[in-house]
Amino acid sequence: MKKLFGSIFGNSSKPETISKDKEEEKDDFIDRLENETYLPNEFRFQHQIEKCQLRAAPNEKVTLGVLLNRTFDIREEEVSDLYVITDNIQEKTGTLITEKDKIWNFDLCNAVLVKHDNGDIGYKYSENVTLSISYRKGYASKEDNDKSIGRVNDNIIVHLRGCGGSKDTWFIRASIMLPTFSHEGDKTYTRTGNQPQTLSVLFAYDNTTPEQRIAEYKAVYDRTIEKLNNGKELNFNEYCIASQMIPAIGQDFYWGNEVLKENRYWDAIVYLENVYHALKESWLRGDVTDEDKRMFYQTCYVIGYCYAEMALWEKALFYLEIVRPLNNITYNIEYINCLANSRDFRTIYTIHKELNQLAQLKESEITDDIIYYHNFLRRRRAYTFVDMGRLDDAEEAFKEMLNEDANKEYAKSELEYIQELKKRKSTES
Structure with missing residues (x-):
């Protein structure tokens, strides 16, 4: 690599x-x-299956009918009422199409691409178009006498998005979803587990002959x-x-950490979850190196940190619990912060366990990092007492810190806050 x-x-x-x-x-x-x-x-x-390799050209269209038929074997008589939703950043607009032949022959490339006056091709509507198609499974004709409840009208969703290209070829991704269709008694489907059917297909528009x-x-x-x-x-x-x-995990790891510097938490997660899944698979196969392990643990920590910054505590804890056994001070601090901020009942027990472990250290083992971690745990312990309503315990803990340079300013502000809480409590009672 x-x-x-x-x-x-x-x-x-x-x-x-x-x-x-x-x-x-x-x-x-x-x-x-x-x-x-x-x-x-x-x-x-x-590298898609051959029947999904659809290419359009100035004189050839990729139509909605061809896409639906090749992906989910849907027939023309089964669809009706196409609603086209375009997103042009400023506002979403919609167009209703009811003629069956126009629906079936709807030009997908024309919905996303635009040809400018100078002849260049580009994306329109911010590269996003959503199609909502009314669908009646198994419908044949008006004379059809089948009265099955499961053949009522439902919807198919097709999301179109530009994927980049050049002056000669442009690519569009179609993400298709068939929701779980209505059925008497909300029947459970063993084959699908009542999950929607989904498929993503990439098709191309060639502005010139594509053979070369x-x-x-x-x-x-x-x-x-x-x-x-x-x-x-x-x-x-x-x-x-x-x-x-080849999974470009090195690049994804680099860019995930780069965008994090700009507080782009979700963008960082998108990059780093690629790294997480690739290295997890390597670990399961037994071919992970020591360097891969270090990258894996750091990735879990950063993803957990990002989720915590977005207050998605459960997701954050999932990743931070992976690195918890390493007993890394940086990882431990983020894990305990996440527990405390999410008001998790495990917070006080985790803090006490960590304080007890530090108390067992020999004097020669106490470093500046250990002292910093010890002060952090004591502040978090007192803060957690406040969250638990144990104001007297919190007050006592903060008073012990008033003569400590590392903690006194924080302790002063928290003691003032505790006095306010006690006043409110006495007023209410």
Whole structure:
């Protein structure tokens, strides 16, 4: 993996010639950018099941009917009333279509892409379009005499989103959901476990004839496989393909921690959960290294921290409990903070257990970090007494800290708060 990343980062930063002028550098950058978006998407497209590999062109459409029929075997007579919801940032707007042939032949690319006056193709509506389709399972015709309750009208949801591309090919992802359909007595379905059926499909719009581009992609793909098998370094285009075959956990770990610096907690989680799942699978297979373990534990800590910052305490505790046995002071502090902030009943017991363990340490084992942790635990213990309504215990604990430089300012403010609580309590009684 290190060799792979070293190869791409090394190659991507080298100019092909020292004498390149500004315009050539700009063109080279655009070419690289297009390859970086086109090649991975083409990889995903080519590795779908064949019946879902749908390509549109100026004279060929990818229609809603073809998508529904190839993915969930839905027939034209089973659908009606298409409602198209477009999201253009400022507001959502909707359009109702009732004609069955227009619904079945609805152009999916036209819903997401727009051709500008200069001929360039781009995404519209902030790249998001949602389709709500009325659906009657098994419906044949008006003369159909089947009165089954399970054949009432339901809805199918199709979410369309632009996935990037270039001036010649644009990719769109369709996420399709069939909800659990109505049935007498809310029947339990063993096959699906009453879960909605979902599928995600990537399709393409080629502004020009795609044969040459696809041939170029296949050539790059074959060359990449050969180099990977022989342990050779990859160039930029080959890396774009390889990045789809090999989990880029190093990159995800790096970017997760980078966006965290900007307090982008959810963005960090999206990156780092990729790392978590990839390393978890490696651990289960028994091929995890010591370096992988350190990355795994740090990833769990950071994900837990992010969830805690968003006050999603249960999710935070799931990840922080993974690192709890390591007895790392930083990890322990975040875990105890999460317990306390979520008013978890385990807080006081956990703090007392930690204080008892510190009391067993020899004098030679007490470091500055241990002293810092000990002060933290005492402050949290007193704070937890306040949460539990044990105001006298909290007051006594904070008074013990008034002569300690590390704790006195915090203790003063908390003692004032305790006096306010006691006044309110006496007034109410």
